Amino acid sequence: MIDMLILAEKASAAKHMAKAFGGTTGNVGGKTYKIVHAHGHLMEFKEPEKMVATxxxxxxxxxxxxxxxxxxxxxDFSWAKTYTKAYNAYTKKSKSTRADVAAIKAEAANAQAILIATDNDPSGEGDLLGWEIVNAIKWQKPVYRIRFADETPKSLNKAMQQMVEITDQFKQGEYLKSDARSKWDFLSMQLTRISTYAARQAGYRVKVINQGRLKSVIVLKIWQQQQLIDNYVKTPYFEAKFKDPAGHIFARKLKDDARKQAARFADETSGQADVAQYTKSPVTNIKREHKTQAPGALLDLAKLGSLLAQQGFNSKEVLATYQKMYEAEIVSYPRTEDRKITQEQYNELLPVVDTIATVVGVDPQLLTHRVLRSKHRASSAAHGANRPGIKVPKSMAELAKYGPSAQAIYKTLAANYLAILGEDYEFDRITAELQLYPDFKTGFNVPVKLNYRAIFDDTEQVATEVKSPSAVVGPDAAPFMYQGANPKPTRPSADWIGKFLEKHNIGTGATRLSVQAQLISGKNAFINEKRGFYTLTQPGTIAAVLVRNTWIGSPSITKQLFDHMDAVGKLNEAPAVVIDSATKVIAHDLPLILNNSQELAQFVGKQSAARTTKKYRPKPKAQGQYQDGPTVEFNSTWSGHKFSAEEIRSLLQGDVISFNATSKYGKTYTATGSLKQQTFKGKKFWGFKADFGK
DNA sequence: GCAAGGTC
Structure with a gap:
């Protein structure tokens, strides 16, 4: 008979505990123990019709x-649970957890107590998961609890010294709150039945129209954004600005609408008349300020996924490959929410950073900052931000076996992590204004020392940063007419949805990604994903239109749920109040969904019609004789760059040219290539072809 | 056929 059976949430946690306590069995703090583990929730609610009596x-x-x-x-519900029938998307196998529970029960027969040992996640999910197992094996003896900050030996041993007894589960706030959460979410499945019914009543032969706290909010948000894009009308304006000989732009800061109104003109003539009021002015008040910037936040999986989407890897593939690399201990735990790490986690990785750098081709001499900055440090981070693991691959080539994106994952992850070992980026901030019109100002940054940015460049936009700018401002600047337009609404993307969910605290690191993956995959997909950008499918549009103006489609519903849960966690509110709130949401949304179904024809119909009748807009062409041979015609712009007359001449001679191009993500880069005859969907055409190498 | 939360 042992003193306690330590119940871990998953295999990797059990392994780390064995390392910390000195084996799978042994003696810790004067108590004999054995470690066993679950893999996530082993139990879940039965089907609704199996939880009722009559x-x-x-x-x-x-x-x-x-x-x-x-x-x-x-x-009416008994809230009885049954074994999880987990479908594994990677092995494509469905497996009941019955055997896992039985194995834990057999081990528990030899123990005096059970110790639920999971991280200190305040949502209480670890408590729920532990109690589900304890209840399933009909355990009647004492239950203890430890919570740890991370899975390093130091933190696990520290947690062990703060063990508490929690035998009465109904007095344990963390359990009560996550139990209430799970019941709330379960009841929300009614909205899926209601929506499916409503869509069919309206004449749509749909499979299932899923709705929920995450799904509905995501789909509605994409739909609303698509409406903004569809209804966007480009409104050009004309505004007086100045330019100095080196090309620095001097403009007014137009903070509010009134100022914009006064400075911007809808027609070119008025704009020109406005510009004519100004004369060339000397540049004055030139300031140069030396500044530094620390490396940005570490990655979580959502962010890593969006970075890799830009390289053409889809989220599903990245998740699957990352999981395999995690199992091989080459990268850290995937489903973390952390964007920081603990001092312990930093120390653990420190001995191998130079090796990692060498493998991914980062100069180890750049890794001089050996103190963890406070902006990257958390006192508690169960798994810590996504980062390389302690096991370092011998070469990049070795990674290929984990999946198509393995090398890109490792390279991105490693570079992002190693950047926090680089020194702050140094730059000069140069500002100046016009002597005659001091409202017109310029400001830009000139890089001095790249430091961490030479390891990982985390700049998303090239805002006022000029890659090789002239630091010389002035001596004077001349007025010119700037043509601008109201900005186009952002295209929905994985990154954009991720930020939105994070802002509203909807879902967890793990579910944000898995719900998006669900919405993207399968025959009944709601979202089409292309390079990280999202559009809705027909069922997706139906799902969105049905939850317009409902509570389930609103981000604030999760906030209300969590506020109630916090009160339950502090034992200030009865769990029944939380569950009643779910019933209120159904009562409120049911008539709205049925009513919204009358608008499906308008939106679903209209949208597909608009798509088919969309006019083809021809692109501007250049033409000429190619190398004394055929007369060819080709697009005169490529990746945001309009070919000059001289470049067109060079291209027609067959020359290789280089120019500054802008990617669709707003990055500028140098494109090199030549004019080539190419094939697209079986049709031959002439056009610029970039040489991207291999 | 249903949720979101864990997990692989």
Whole structure:
């Protein structure tokens, strides 16, 4: 008989505990122990119709069409749980957790107590997961709890010294709050039945129209943004600005609408008349300020996914490959929410950073900053930000076996991490204004020392940063007419949705990504993904239109749920209040969804019609004789660059040319290439072809 | 056929 059975959440945690306590079995703090582990939730609620007692209720609760039964009466439910039937998307196998629970039960038979040992996640998910197992094996003896800040030996041993008894689960706030959360979410499945029914009633032959706290909010947000894009009308304006001989632009800061109104003109003639009021002016008040900037935040999986999307890897592939690399301990735990690391986690990786640098081709001499900056340090981070693992691959080539994106994952992850070992980026901030019109100012940065940016460049936009700018400002600047336009709404993307969910605290690091992956995959996908950019499919559009103006489609519903959960966690509110709030949401949204279905024809129809009748807009062409041979015609712009007359001449001679191009993500880069005959969808055409190397 | 939360 051992003193305690230590129950870990997953295999990797059990392994780290074995390392910290001196084996899978042994003695820690004067108590004998054995470590076992689950893999996530081993139990989940039974189907609704299997949680009710009477035959009549079984009938009602299995219906997808009886709107009179909803909202469900939670008093009818036993809230009984059953073994999780987890479908693994990578192995494509469905497996019950029955055997896992039985194995834990067998081990528990030899123990005096069970110790639930998970990280200190305040949502209480670890408590729920532990209690599900403890209840499933009908355990009647004492239950203890430890919570740890991270899985390093030091933190695990520290946690062990702060063990508490929690045998009465109904007095444990963390358990009560996550139990309430799970019931709230379970009840929200009614909205899927309601939406599926509503769409079919409106004549759409849909499979299932899924709705939930995450799904509905994501899909509605994309739809609303698509509406903004579809209804966007480009409105050009004309505004007086100045330019000095080196090309620095001097403009007014137009903070509010009134100022914009006064300075911008809708027509060119008025704009020109405005510009004519100004004369050339000397440049004055030139200031040069030396500044530094520390490396940016570390990555989480959502951010890593969006970076790799730009390289053409889809989120599903990245998730699968990352998982394999995690199992090989080459990278850290995937499903973290952390963007920081603990001092312990930093110390653990320090001995191998030079080796990692060598493997990914970063100069180890750049890694001189050996103190963890406070902006990257957390006192508690269960797994820490996504980063390289302690096991370092011998070469990049070795990684290929994990998947197509493995090398890109490792390179990005390693460079991002190593950047925090680089010194701050140094630059000069240069500002100046016009002597005659001091409202017109310029400001730009000139790089002095790249430092960490030579390891990992985290600049998203090339805002006022000039790659090789002239630091010489003035001596004077001349007025010119600047033509601008109201900005086009952002295209929905994985990154954009990720930021939105994070801002509203909707979902966790793990679910934000897995829900998006669900919405993107399968025959009934709601989202089309292309290089990280999102558009809605027809069922996706239906799902979105149905939840317009509903509570489930609103980000604030999660906030309300979490506020209630916090009160439950502090034992200030009865869990029943949380569950009642779910019923209120159903009661509120049911008539709205049925009503919204009358608008489906308008939006779903209209949108597909607009797509098919979209006019083809011809692109500006250049033409000429190619190398004394055929007369060819080709697009006169390429990746944001308009070929000059001279470049067109060079291209027609067959020369290789280089120019500054802008990617669709706004990055500028040097493109090199020549005019070539190419094939697209079986059609031959002439056009510039960049030489991107291999 | 349903949620979100874990996990692989």
């Amino acid at each position: 035959e009549a209720d079984k009938q009602r609760y299995s219906s997808w069409t009886d709107m009179q039964t909803m909202p469900w009466n939670q008093a």
